[in-house]
Amino acid sequence: MKTQPDYSTNKILAASCLAAVLGLAACQPEGQAEKAGKKVDKAIENVGQKIDQTTEKTEQKIEAAKESVEQQSEKAGASIDKAAESSNDALEKAKKQIDQAISNSEKRVDAAKDSVVDTSKATGEYLDDSMITTKIKATLLADDFLKLAPIDVTTVNGIVKLSGAVDSEQLVGRAIGLANSQEHVKSVQNELRVKTSVPSKQ
Known part of the structure; x- marks a missing residue:
């Protein structure tokens, strides 16, 4: 979700500049008023460009942050999957070792029984x-x-x-x-x- 920049501060700044320029223009002779108007237009244009640039940079930073979060989430997910797979392998190996130990114990018991029977016989x-x-x-x-x-x-x-x-x-x-x-x-x-x-x- 993109966060929209707060334009209210920039608008107040632009309006203040415009009021100041207009105030100065009112004090000047008529030829000077036209020059002042051009300066005001230029100032407003500069302010607009700065607002656009700031907005674009902010959006780029937000996108970069989103991509970084997604990459970290993917890495974390891969690590979790790998850890789960490793745990399953360890459990499977332990189960095989236990089964082998039980089988060996049963063989030993059977051999001992046979030996006792043979001895008794x-x-x-x-x-x-x-x-x-x-x-x-x-x-x-x-x-x-x-x-x-x-x-x-x-x-x-x-x-x-x-x-x-x-x-x-x-x-x-x-x-x-x-x-x-x-x-x-x-x-x-x-x-x-x-x-x-x-x-x-x-």
Whole structure:
């Protein structure tokens, strides 16, 4: 919006000058009055030109100020947009880092769970194998025919291995049968051998 300059002061000044010149002209002879009139016209013309120049300069300053304000507003808007974009990028980056950290934590938890399950399973199998071995040994010691036989018993994952020496094939079969009858036994590996009889000297 353009601000119109205040012409009232300039008009009063021009009127005062005109009155002064006319007053002087009235005191002069008639030839002098014509000269005074020309001076008055010239003075009014100069005042008008000065008013026009002042008005033009004022309008130029107002336009320049408006342009400066618009440029500063555009710069401020661009800075705000850039700051907002930078903040969004930072938030997006932080979100990705948080998601990655959560994913890594979940993987670690899953790995720890698997490790605990594997350990528990291995421990359970070890306990089962120990129990199987203990029961078979107790059963062999309780048997009237095998209690004195030196039979070794080992168990791995439910698979029992019998080793040692017995007096006959029948005792080998009896030992295998007793081992197979125990709970949780998957199979029996026979490494028992029959003792060779030494002929007695006569």
